[in-house]
Amino acid sequence: MAETPHHVGHRGRLRQRLMAAGPDAMPDYELLELVLFSAQPRRDMKPLAKTLLARFGSFAGVIAAPPALLAEVEGVGDGVIATFKVVQAAALRLARDEVMARPVIGSWTKLLAYCRASMAHEANEHFRVLFLNRRNELIADEVQQRGTVDHTPVYPREVVKRALELGATAVIMVHNHPSGDPTPSAADIAMTREVKEAGEKLGIQLHDHVIIGRRGHNSFKTLGLL
Structure with missing residues (x-):
């Protein structure tokens, strides 16, 4: 039998932790994984999340990074960039209100x-x-x-x-x-x-x-x- 990918079930566990403990209980890379899930529904997002954090320094730095710089990271396409910009826009509108x-x-x-x-x-x-x-x-x-x-x-x-x-x-x-x-x-x-x-x-x-x-x-x- 083919070996089950290690990330199977990982998404569900992360979502459960988010709902049970809230976002403050999650490190930046896990919160970033949750955002990436909506853009890449079938891939393990932990490596990409950690790569992005190493490049841009923080969750906020990743979300606010210019699209041209985000596109330089392998694995980041238009869908990921659009997802980040939606998150950024939502955060700014909430803060502004x-x-x-x-x-x-x-x-x-x-x-x-x-x-x-x-x-x-x-x-x-x-x-x-x-x-x-x-x-x-x-x-x-x-x-x-x-x-x-x-x-x-x-x-x-x-x-x-x-x-x-x-x-x-x-x-x-x-x-x-x-x-x-x-x-x-x-x-x-x-x-x-x-x-x-x-x-x-x-x-x-x-x-x-x-x-x-x-x-x-x-x-x-x-x-x-x-």
Whole structure:
């Protein structure tokens, strides 16, 4: 008789553990296996899961990796990439719904989690603005600019203009450092001051500027730079 593949029944056992203990009880490679099952219904996914984690560093790093880089990994095709991007989109929408139309002060931790999920793994700099109303509720979240690996052009007048169009009275600026280091640069500090001064002239307050990196984040307000 042919030898039974070792992974027969493995999928069922993983699903049972997920339902019984929850995702927090599972290591990254097993959670990634569960995601891969829907894209590859008849293969042992453990080797591919471990290969992906070795390449991209973490479950989040794999899910957020650019499609072109994912495609370089043997065994990753369009179906796997599409599955990862669906998971990423679902996670971002869930995180976004946790912070929209809610006071920022009471949901700051969730807001940072959303920004990290959205930007920490981007290969290029993204500059986004969170627009707040008089009750400090988040009314809009928009990516204003996309740049290179180390530079994003920011135009203070455009930030203020968009705030006025939305009826916002305050903004929080957020951008990522693809290098992973969230330390503000001299250019970051100068640009922040320009936006702050432009907004103050028209009654738009700059609450904070947060820099997101894979190794954490930095707040201008916390650093005493704002």
